[in-house]
Amino acid sequence: MTTAPNIVLRWRGWSLLLARRALWLNIILFGLLVIGSTTALMLGRLPIGTQEIWQVITGNAPSRAVEHVLIDIRLPRLLVTIGAGAALGTSGAVFQTISRNPLGSPDVIGFTAGAATGALIWIIVFGGTGANVVLAAMAGALLTGVGVYLLARKDGRVSAYRLVLTGIGVGAVLHAINALLLVKGDLDVAISANLWLAGSVDGRDWGHVWPLWLGLIALMGPMLLGMRPLGMMEMGDDLAGPLGVPVERVRRWMLLGALILAALATSATGPIAFVALAAPQLARRLGRAPTQPLIGATLFGACLMLGADLLTRVAPFDLTMPIGQVTGIIGGVYLIWLLAGNRLRNGAP
């Protein structure tokens, strides 16, 4: 395989290595994101053109209605969509790097199941609705994450392998509890719970946007910094330690960050299939990166979600197509297409 020459930026004692192919990939993804976002703002029952969007941005909206639709309805939905995708992509990249396994996404390790358990208990047992479901899901995911981490800890160390195994065991129990709640619950409540489980960005407002984006903004920087030592740890703890990586500390904080991101995304939208698993794989394989490209995974996650949302809105079906399902279909079909055409390089897993 020929590698494109890398670009090195130097400034005093600092240097930044940019892989050219990955850079192009990121630029393209970002472009797609901008185009997609604009389209998402224009689509809807009330048609809004690019000119009107610009007018609203510059502060002289053509009418109250346009401003209301744009600022209070479409923008929060867009931000939740992009934010959830970005959070899931980032979280997936970190989990896959830590577990050194392409299956090591937050869905497989049980955090999504934990979020669902929180939400289901709230919906089915307490008959709760609305904004509180978000909090319940968040609590479920965080409790699960901390529980898995503590269970996997032994002698002050958490081996990646034990973490994944523990996560699978805990996830299986939580899935069973979810199934139990769905089966034994009242049929009407179970149906609304099933709808939550399908994942959706309908009717999201600024109350959903703020926690998600504040979390993203606060965590992206530290996560980017932590990705380098984490990449070294892919060689194994024994090799990374002598190279100056505080193995246990990096793993703990990166895990916590990834967990919070996954929890924020899941609580805002419900479980979203596949983005956390597919986005890092796609970014890594299309960018032919030797280690997990975090920004690529983030952008890919956002693009997948946005694409799915656009598709649900323009699709000519007379069906309820929750976004969490469309991401599954798009991501899955795309990955199958890549696999079928042998378009994926046999990169490292």
Added chain:
Amino acid sequence: MPRLLLWGAILFVVLTAIASLFVGPRAITPATTLTALLDFDAGNGAHLLVRDQRLPRVFLALCVGAALGAAGGVMQTLTRNPLADPGLLGISAGATLAIVCLIAATGQINIGASLWAGIFGAGVGGATVFLLGGMTKTHDPVRLVLAGAALSIVLMTLTRVITVNAEAHVFDQFRHWAVGSLQGRGWDVLWPSIWLTLIGGLAAVALARPLDALALGQDFGQSLGADPRRVWFAAAAVIVVLCGTATAAAGPISFVGLAAPHLARHITGPSHRALLLLSMLIGAALVSVADLAGRLIDPAAQIDVGIMSALIGGPIFVALARRLKMSGL
């Protein structure tokens, strides 16, 4: 493998199976149960219940557990991934989609018909994954796992789209099937399941030696005389038959296929003959204990076996992951 342990496991499974015969939603005295087995009277309602409900159910639990255990064992070697669950290969998802289509089309679930629909769906799903992921020149385990995950997700999302859009009673039927249950399965489900499991299980054990060779890596395996292509194909067929049958008969029971080979590998080490045999035993034990426990906890409502096996197996699995130094592949 310690011989004592093997016999202990067999004894445990047999005892659980016998105990299961005496438990059910309707209280039948142990004496009546015994007479039903030894001196069957077709006019006696209690006898009919034992003969046509409890007996096939016990055998089906053993059969489903063994099938999942063996399928998981083969699968983890084939993908070289200790996290691989046979359900990940598009098999469970294929069966599930086929059955939800059946329920949505006919409005009700008929266990006998759904068995064949499930087997059909599992076969199509599994075959697609193996064609996508493995039947090229290179047998890249990661490709296989990714193909399986991708197809499973697509099929599962289609399933959910159908349940979200269908009428309430379709979802009601489906949610009971989707948790994995042995309730109401009679001889008509048991016979095909037993035959398919027997064929698949024997084939899996016959594959033990080539799998040993393949587990060393493809190049190594080839130089030891295992034709990777042929082994792959045979192993894929075995997984589809075993996991497909289990899913079609009892619904998607996750976790057993992942946990049983894991535990077995810890005891036996990497040799596949012992591994697969013990894995089948552990699978059978887990499913029948789960079924028994589900009936003991709440005889009237019964907690389904898919739920119980994860509730029982999960904590054991976590405890073992903590305590033991689990071997990778």
